[in-house]
Amino acid sequence: MIGDPSEFLWYIPNEDRPxxxxxxxxxxxxxxxxxxxxxxxxxxxxxxxxxxxTGWGRPDTFTVATALAARTTTFRPLIAARPGYWRPAHFASAAATLQHLSGGRVLINIVSGKDNLAAYGDEEGDQIQRYGRTREFLRIVRRLWAEENVTYQGEHFRVTDSTVVPRLSRPPRLYFGGASEAAERVSAAEADVQLFWGETLDGVRERIERLKALEKELGREHPPLEFGLRITTVVRETTERAWADAEAKVAATSEGDQLLPLLRA
Structure with a gap:
């Protein structure tokens, strides 16, 4: 990913509240x-x-992404999506449609963290259940993008004789986060890109080595997993001003007191 400018992505906060x-x-x-x-x-x-x-209580991510794709020419929306908010066949169809209409610009970030699930009729399970469902979701979506007349009977999701149109010669890439053992097993088996937060070099190196070992252990069926890093940048005229504004922004968040000591580590 490093060296290819098309793989450097920004962040657009689709939030109802400023x-x-x-x-x-x-x-x-x-x-x-x-x-x-x-x-x-x-x-x-x-x-x-x-x-x-994505998250309940904010504007719908897919709708925002569609609007932005329609008003740009090369911009690639990395669309965050949650299994449970979406069912796999609905999501595969929506993503395939936007991938077709945008000329292949769709990227997908699968999110399995907590949300206001009851608000949209979903249920909270334990970590094993949550990531087991995510893995099924990814398996079905991948098959629907690649095959016709798909039948899948799983523990969490089922489809029968399902074909998504339009057909895709190049499906969206699947990004995934999460640092737990359960999350890493899903990523090593089904994701295209594992995303890390701004961790230490040694920490990132250790996780990459662990994920590569998991790929072999799990018999990964896709091209090798790639890796990305998520960071927040603050750019100002001077280093001192950048640090001051960065610390002020962190302090303004709900976890500011916990994060401030990490800024200059």
Whole structure:
């Protein structure tokens, strides 16, 4: 991934309330014009695209991604999606449609963390159940993008004689996060890209080695897993001003007191 500018992605906060993660409060922050201006700026400055987050109580991620894809030419939305919020056949169809209409610009970030599940009729299970369901979700979606007349009878999801249209010659790439053992086993088997947070070099190296070993242990059926790093950057005229603004933004978040000691580590 390093060295290929198409793999450097930004972040667009599709939030109903302003001030996300300490961002400045700006009128119209969630309007179509504001979101499109961010996507077009990403495109104009040579970034490949941007992550669009998900969670109940914020604007629907897929709808935002579709609007931004329609108003850009090279911008690639990294669409965060949750198994449970989506069922696999519905999601495979929506993603295939946008992949076709956008000329192959869709990227997918699968999220298995906690959410307000009851609000949209989902249920909370333990970690094993949650990641088991995620793995089934990914298996079905991959098959629906590659095959016709798919039948799958799993513990969590089922489809019968299912064919997604339009057919895809190049399906979206699947990004995945999570650091638990259960999450890493799903990533090593089914994801295309494992995302890390801003961890130490030794920590990232250890996780890459562990994931590569898991690929072999689990008999991965896809091309080798790739890796990405998620970081937040603060750019200012001077180093001192950048640190001051970074610390202020972290302090403004709900976990600021816990994160501040890590800033200069």
């Amino acid at each position: 001030g996300h993660r300490g961002d400045d409060v700006v009128a119209g922050h969630n309007s179509l014009d504001a979101l499109v201006s961010q996507a077009q700026a990403v495109e104009a400055h040579g970034w490949g695209g941007a992550l669009i987050g």
